[in-house]
Amino acid sequence: MKTKDKILKEALRLFNERGLSQVGVREIARSLDISVGNLSYHFPKKEDLIMELLSQIRMANDARYEEYFEGRASLGRFLGTFRQIMENQYRYRGVFLGHDEINQVIKKHFDYLSIEEKRRKFFHRIYTDLAKAGELKLAEGDIEFLISFITLFGRFWMMEASISFTDKSKEEIIDHYMGLLKKQLGLFV
Amino acid sequence: MKTKDKILKEALRLFNERGLSQVGVREIARSLDISVGNLSYHFPKKEDLIMELLSQIRMANDARYEEYFEGRASLGRFLGTFRQIMENQYRYRGVFLGHDEINQVIKKHFDYLSIEEKRRKFFHRIYTDLAKAGELKLAEGDIEFLISFITLFGRFWMMEASISFTDKSKEEIIDHYMGLLKKQLGLFV
DNA sequence: GTCTATACAAGGATAGAC
């Protein structure tokens, strides 16, 4: 195996273990028993290393989608493809995962699991009340689904906006995401 | 205004401008014409500063929810409350926003808007085909909704999992999120 | 092409004087 490939492999292993921002080039080099300069020769910047890993993910995902398009359109096949994509994302989780500054702080200072628990109970109460008041028609499992939706949604809408809607105003962005939430809840009215 | 409050205010302003990881303590200090040591006196670690901002958000959000619970349960009131929460999150966007290492790299090296565009067209094709094949029943606006759902979902499920399901296995996690996707699409079968 | 050694800048953190 070439040094370049060894570096990519070990870097991904370390990133998956502790996250992108927590693993420095020195550590990758040390872990492989090579010098920093050597690593710099193959990947002048840490960025270049990350770019290479991102390209690997992209290629793997594209291949899965191409396979899908070669067959007939079916919900089952689509769900199967999407699961493969998710498996692939998981394989490279260290590249994406929330090991940035803010997540470090939250995990260190808050008991996040109990906050999360509280958060879910909270929405459970809100939706149960809405169902009792006849504002929502909820069957078995619907509440859990809506809770999962809104926790993910409420946490990440702004991150997505910062990526996808760089040119939009605050009002436009919030209107867009409020529209999604309304539509989602509207399915249960 | 006390130095401590001035620091918090200026830090948030700078974070909103360029993101948490791009603003150092030296810059915050310089911007206020105080010394780094002085800043360190009020907030020994950058973490402490972030924690304080996070607490402010939490308190503001909690207040909104308490107001909601004081009134009667209605969809309209809930949506109104949620919008206020979103406005509040936006006010503190710099604390959360994707200015971590990976986002920097992506924004620098990829034409992200056109990739995003392609991604949406892609899912548009998939869902249109599924509708034509009779696998999904989609009315006006449903496709756009499902696309928005799956782009946000596909990008952030793993981040949420790393926060909420730290004790679960890969299979359990993927099963959970696949369940969400199935349920969502099942609403249009 | 492959690697080592070394230097430099920037950022977080802290000790000690006033």
Add this chain to the structure above:
DNA sequence: GTCTATCCTTGTATAGAC
């Protein structure tokens, strides 16, 4: 409460050996 000086780590760059 505020400041100066200093330390350590991390990303980055490069001269030069083999």
